Amino acid sequence: MEKIVIIGNGIAGVTAARHIRKLSDKEITIISAETDYFFSRTALMYVYMGHMKFEHTQPYENWFWKKNRINLIKGYVEKVNPKEQLLQLQNGQEIPYDQLILATGSKPNKFGWPGQDLKGVQGLVSKQDLDALEANAPNNKVCKRAVVVGGGLIGIELCEMLRSREIPVTFIVRESSFWNGVLPNGESQLINEHIKEHHIDLRLGMNLGEIHGDENGKVEAITIKETGEVIDCQMVGLTAGVTPNINFLKDSGIELGKGIKVNRFLETNFPNIFAIGDCAEQHEAIGNRRPIEAVWYTGRMMGETVAQTICGNKTKYNPGHWFNSAKFLDVEYQTYGWVFSERNKKEYEKHFHWRHPEEKVCITMAYHADTGKFLGLNTFGIRMRHEVFDRWLTEECSADYVLEHLKDANFDPEFYKAYENLIVAKYNTDTGSHIQTKKKSWKRILSLGA
Amino acid sequence: MNNTADRSMALTGEPPKALNLQQKLATLFGMTGMGILVLALMNINFENRALWLTLSLLAISGGIVWFSYAAYANTQPGIKNDGVMFKSISSRGFWGWIAGIALTGFYIVLYFYPQYLGLTKEGDNTGLIALFDPLSKLLSGNPASQWFVYGTLYTVAILAFGIKFLYKYRHNAYERLRTISVMFFQTAFAFLIPELMARLNGEGFSLPYYDLKNIWPLNYYNFERYRVNSFIDAGDIGLALLIFGILSIFVITPILTYKYGKRWYCSWVCGCGGLAETAGDSFRQLSDKSLFAWRVERWVVHSVVVFVTLMTTAVIYSYLGNDTSKYWLTKTTFLIGVATFLTAIFAWVMIYKREQLKKDATYGAIGYFVIIIALIGIHFFSGDGNVFLFKSEALRKTYSFLIGSIFSGVIGTGFYPIFGNRVWCRFGCPMAAILGFQQRLFSKFRITTNGGQCISCGNCSTYCEMGIDVRAYAQKGQNIVRSSCVGCGICSAVCPRGVLKLENGPAKGRINSQDVLLGNDVDLMQLVNENK
Numbered sequence: 011m012e013k014i015v016i017i018g019n020g021i022a023g024v025t026a027a028r029h030i031r032k033l034s035d036k037e038i039t040i041i042s043a044e045t046d047y048f049f050s051r052t053a054l055m056y057v058y059m060g061h062m063k064f065e066h067t068q069p070y071e072n073w074f075w076k077k078n079r080i081n082l083i084k085g086y087v088e089k090v091n092p093k094e095q096l097l098q099l100q101n102g103q104e105i106p107y108d109q110l111i112l113a114t115g116s117k118p119n120k121f122g123w124p125g126q127d128l129k130g131v132q133g134l135v136s137k138q139d140l141d142a143l144e145a146n147a148p149n150n151k152v153c154k155r156a157v158v159v160g161g162g163l164i165g166i167e168l169c170e171m172l173r174s175r176e177i178p179v180t181f182i183v184r185e186s187s188f189w190n191g192v193l194p195n196g197e198s199q200l201i202n203e204h205i206k207e208h209h210i211d212l213r214l215g216m217n218l219g220e221i222h223g224d225e226n227g228k229v230e231a232i233t234i235k236e237t238g239e240v241i242d243c244q245m246v247g248l249t250a251g252v253t254p255n256i257n258f259l260k261d262s263g264i265e266l267g268k269g270i271k272v273n274r275f276l277e278t279n280f281p282n283i284f285a286i287g288d289c290a291e292q293h294e295a296i297g298n299r300r301p302i303e304a305v306w307y308t309g310r311m312m313g314e315t316v317a318q319t320i321c322g323n324k325t326k327y328n329p330g331h332w333f334n335s336a337k338f339l340d341v342e343y344q345t346y347g348w349v350f351s352e353r354n355k356k357e358y359e360k361h362f363h364w365r366h367p368e369e370k371v372c373i374t375m376a377y378h379a380d381t382g383k384f385l386g387l388n389t390f391g392i393r394m395r396h397e398v399f400d401r402w403l404t405e406e407c408s409a410d411y412v413l414e415h416l417k418d419a420n421f422d423p424e425f426y427k428a429y430e431n432l433i434v435a436k437y438n439t440d441t442g443s444h445i446q447t448k449k450k451s452w453k454r455i456l457s458l459g460a
Numbered sequence: 461m462n463n464t465a466d467r468s469m470a471l472t473g474e475p476p477k478a479l480n481l482q483q484k485l486a487t488l489f490g491m492t493g494m495g496i497l498v499l500a501l502m503n504i505n506f507e508n509r510a511l512w513l514t515l516s517l518l519a520i521s522g523g524i525v526w527f528s529y530a531a532y533a534n535t536q537p538g539i540k541n542d543g544v545m546f547k548s549i550s551s552r553g554f555w556g557w558i559a560g561i562a563l564t565g566f567y568i569v570l571y572f573y574p575q576y577l578g579l580t581k582e583g584d585n586t587g588l589i590a591l592f593d594p595l596s597k598l599l600s601g602n603p604a605s606q607w608f609v610y611g612t613l614y615t616v617a618i619l620a621f622g623i624k625f626l627y628k629y630r631h632n633a634y635e636r637l638r639t640i641s642v643m644f645f646q647t648a649f650a651f652l653i654p655e656l657m658a659r660l661n662g663e664g665f666s667l668p669y670y671d672l673k674n675i676w677p678l679n680y681y682n683f684e685r686y687r688v689n690s691f692i693d694a695g696d697i698g699l700a701l702l703i704f705g706i707l708s709i710f711v712i713t714p715i716l717t718y719k720y721g722k723r724w725y726c727s728w729v730c731g732c733g734g735l736a737e738t739a740g741d742s743f744r745q746l747s748d749k750s751l752f753a754w755r756v757e758r759w760v761v762h763s764v765v766v767f768v769t770l771m772t773t774a775v776i777y778s779y780l781g782n783d784t785s786k787y788w789l790t791k792t793t794f795l796i797g798v799a800t801f802l803t804a805i806f807a808w809v810m811i812y813k814r815e816q817l818k819k820d821a822t823y824g825a826i827g828y829f830v831i832i833i834a835l836i837g838i839h840f841f842s843g844d845g846n847v848f849l850f851k852s853e854a855l856r857k858t859y860s861f862l863i864g865s866i867f868s869g870v871i872g873t874g875f876y877p878i879f880g881n882r883v884w885c886r887f888g889c890p891m892a893a894i895l896g897f898q899q900r901l902f903s904k905f906r907i908t909t910n911g912g913q914c915i916s917c918g919n920c921s922t923y924c925e926m927g928i929d930v931r932a933y934a935q936k937g938q939n940i941v942r943s944s945c946v947g948c949g950i951c952s953a954v955c956p957r958g959v960l961k962l963e964n965g966p967a968k969g970r971i972n973s974q975d976v977l978l979g980n981d982v983d984l985m986q987l988v989n990e991n992k
Contacts (some may be wrong), residue, residue: 021916053917060543061954066922069931071750137829174542207536306915311980330980335913337956340538340631344958393958397913421910421961423952425633456969 014320015097015107016040017087022287022305023113025049025313026320027080038079039105041097043086044052045137047072048143052068052306054140055167059174064137090262092280109282112259112270113313116252116288116304119160123248125221130229131246134168143171146152146245150177153244157181157232159218160250161188163336166201168247170186170309170339178242180211182218182234185248188421194374196363197390200338201338204370208339221246252304267291269302274326277315284408286312296329298348305334306445331403332386333396341370347386349376359385362409364436366391366429373433384412392420392429410445413437417450477793482530489522500591501577511593517612521620528624537631539954549877550742556877564874571865574606599655599800611651617727618646621738628741631641634949634962638727649673650731667694670701673729675708677768680859685779714898720909720964721905722895723947730891732884735873736925737948739822740881744925744950747880753927757887757944758821765890766828766862770835771859773798773853799836802829813901863888882925886944896943904964905947906971907940909933912980914959920951941971 014030016023019042027038052065053067075082085099090110097105097426120126132142147153156172158165161183172179185191188205190198205212209274220237231242254269264270265279269291276284285291287309292301311329317324335344350359360379365372377384387399398419402412412419416430430447438445452458479487496516499506506512532540549555569576578587585593589604592612594603622643629635650671657667668687676682682705691702716724726733773795780791805831809817816826872884885892899905905929914937920930926944930951933940940960952960 051915051920052915053919056541056917056919057545059541060546061541062918062922063537063545066918069918071915248676307912310912314980328980333911333959334912340536342956342958393910393961396913400911421908421958423632423634423949423961424963425637427633452966456966457966458966 012036012108014038014109018113019048020115022309022313025310026317029317031078041080041083055171058171087202112285113287114255114289117255118248119251119253128223128229133248156245158247165249182213182216186215242244284316290382345388347403349386364433366406382408384409395419395421418455486526493519501588503587513591524620525623528627532627540628552602560877567870567874600658615651616741618734641728645729646734717898722899726946736881740876743876743881749927751930760887761893764847765893768890769857774855784918886926900943908961910959913957919954923950923954964971
């Protein structure tokens with residue numbers, strides 16, 4: 011029977027395994043050095059914060075794997091030998107394969123800062139990072155202050171985690187405003203304010219200069235590059251993005267760039283080796299996407315796709331409309347379609363921004379300056395219905411249409427305050443339009459009776 | 461053994477589980493209120509009972525409210541689950557077990573040894589129950605009973621912990637409204653109205669104690685002989701109440717459940733649900749999410765439904781007559797009526813909804829149906845005697861002991877800190893099972909999953925008090941349509957990605973299942989989802 015081996019038991023690898031099992035009887039093996047069973051990486055923060063226990067992060071009960079005949083091996087793959095179709099584990103074990111799926115994920119970026127390898131300096135990606143954090147910052151007596159470097163999604167999550175144990179946090183962000191390489195100004199501003207509400211010492215426009223260690227090689231302070239200010243701290247979180255986890259492939263002959271180079275079928279330069287998830291790098295970016303997408307659901311989608319190909323239905327990785335979501339402390343964020351920051355905005359892209367006068371609620375809608383076509387929407391503090399926006403993007407609806415039917419897309423819990431009328435009133439003022447919101451219609455939402 | 465040593469030596473630990481100063485003071489304050497009750501229990505005779513009872517209840521509720529204020533006042537509105545898994549009370553630690561044992565003990569005394577609380581058959585009450593006499597006399601004019609003490613404390617718990625819940629979820633309008641609703645129904649319907657109704661009783665007019673929102677079969681004794689007699693003797697009002705009791709389960713409940721799902725009852729109205737959602741909120745994460753637990757749940761809860769149906773049928777049968785000239789409803793007509801009704805439901809499910817039942821559900825339904833009809837059949841062949849092989853009185857007593865006392869009280873509430881706050885609702889409540897049956901097969905309610913946004917974090921499953929593995933559906937893009945879901949809305953509240961929404965919508969497309977999720981290649985999605 012054909013042997014499928016998957017390296018990595020994250021969302022990409024596990025999705026591939028599950029779908030291959032659904033479609034076939036092939037022999038499936040997953041190798042991971044991280045944990046015995048698949049867990050949801052995105053939930054690591056909740057374990058540290060005490061919202062969940064680690065076992066709650068495991069989406070499948072432990073009997074699931076045996077029942078579905080998915081072999082799990084805990085081990086570290088040291089070498090891949092594509093010529094002999096053989097993997098070598100650190101413990102010397104050799105594992106043959108017919109088809110290999112690389113789903114090794116990513117690791118935290120380190121930009122060569124002095125002291126970046128001291129004890130107490132860490133990222134937040136793996137289970138091991140979580141364990142390290144428990145050791146480095148168990149409470150505010152052992153860790154009197156923590157410094158988090160890098161203003162992205164993991165950075166702000168790490169700040170939230172540390173604050174849950176009342177550890178003072180200094181948050182060093184290179185940009186002049188939080189995540190403003192991605193978020194438009196108004197939104198970025200709103201999050202800046204929210205970060206400060208949570209008593210996080212936010213330092214915008216600053217870079218890490220150096221990390222200082224004590225005589226035991228443990229971090230004791232950092233220096234801020236711009237000001238030379240020294241901040242005493244017992245833990246430093248490096249959260250300036252991630253990079254594909256591919257060091258073990260260096261001499262394998264598999265074509266590498268920043269990540270593992272793949273074509274649209276997720277094939278590497280060897281036809282029986284695939285790469286999916288965070289570690290895969292497209293030869294050419296797909297649409298407005300980045301060549302390496304370190305996003306939960308793209309990993310899942312690549313897993314779904316590669317399973318089709320391996321089971322005989324050769325399928326291109328062809329992601330649909332962009333979407334994503336996150337939570338910044340207490341503020342939820344969702345995005346559908348493309349809304350670029352001022353820095354990356356296309357020349358035809360026009361923005362409409364609305365923010366509630368008191369609450370932490372705002373939206374930014376991007377539309378085409380000439381045609382009025384709807385391009386994308388960011389929301390903060392309002393949940394939106396994915397299916398509806400996906401359809402509007404496919405049907406290339408106009409911005410006016412979207413606003414008129416905005417009530418269809420609302421996904422907030424029942425009885426929540428609705429903001430559509432305020433939003434549309436502001437739009438009408440801004441653009442001199444006369445749009446009136448339509449009542450929510452299940453017929454339209456579910457495309458019934460069309 | 462090594463493990464325990466290792467745990468205490470580990471570097472992990474000391475997350476924010478300690479109480480702040482105000483919370484400690486609030487606990488002390490609340491405990492003095494409890495202290496007064498304990499003193500009364502130990503037969504310390506208070507001169508001015510009304511005053512001491514007031515002080516006690518005020519201190520208890522004041523302590524709880526103050527505690528909540530101290531916990532949440534200096535925080536931003538949002539999810540407040542920090543440290544839940546570290547605190548011993550909410551993670552089956554030392555205090556969890558202490559609380560569980562104390563509660564269980566209280567229930568055992570309450571149900572089986574009320575004399576220790578001071579209940580006196582002849583003469584004045586003593587002890588704890590005597591302390592509550594002034595309040596009982598104020599409301600109904602009668603001295604207190606153990607049930608009045610229980611009802612009062614129950615209501616205080618729902619009100620005080622309700623305020624805590626309101627504070628905790630102050631950002632969430634659904635949770636706020638729902639909690640105000642259960643607080644209202646408990647205070648008005650379960651506590652005040654029946655007591656005030658008792659005031660109307662006098663010479664020649666007597667209504668049974670009736671909490672109007674307590675519907676059969678949760679209120680399994682509603683159609684027992686003494687109650688039905690007393691309803692009928694009370695004239696038009698009594699008859700109206702009796703008819704209301706019948707309409708509640710056969711007409712009102714199905715309509716509301718069709719429109720809103722069973723949540724309209726279980727987490728907006730019901731007293732058991734009310735306590736679970738307020739005082740029990742700290743324990744919702746303790747429910748068992750395993751597939752095994754779900755299987756046990758289905759068998760146990762539906763067996764209780766069968767049990768209560770048999771028991772009630774037998775009880776009503778036992779006091780009906782045989783003579784049609786005296787009263788139209790005779791033993792025979794009644795039994796035939798029950799059999800016809802059950803057959804109609806069974807036929808409807810098997811013909812129209814069969815594909816929605818799991819295999820074991822089908823077996824269970826067929827098995828139980830055959831048993832009930834066979835028992836009714838045996839009756840006709842064996843002549844008059846014991847319907848269902850047992851004496852109706854024996855059935856009634858067994859049910860009342862096993863289900864009414866042990867399951868709903870001792871295990872259901874006493875074990876909050878061990879098995880979670882909805883053990884009774886999930887495994888035992890026949891009302892929940894009937895509503896759930898309808899919710900699963902004939903309702904507009906669902907929890908919608910938002911396309912492909914789920915990141916499988918598991919907050920929803922962790923905090924589902926009914927032990928539903930919500931994530932298992934959400935990560936597949938499936939809507940959640942489960943008979944046990946009480947619609948508390950916490951899964952939606954704790955979701956960090958805005959994936960879940962409780963809503964009532966068209967029945968068409970309510971249950972969807974997808975192999976490939978939204979966000980992927982449109983063609984591939986169609987191909988895979990259609991070719992299944």
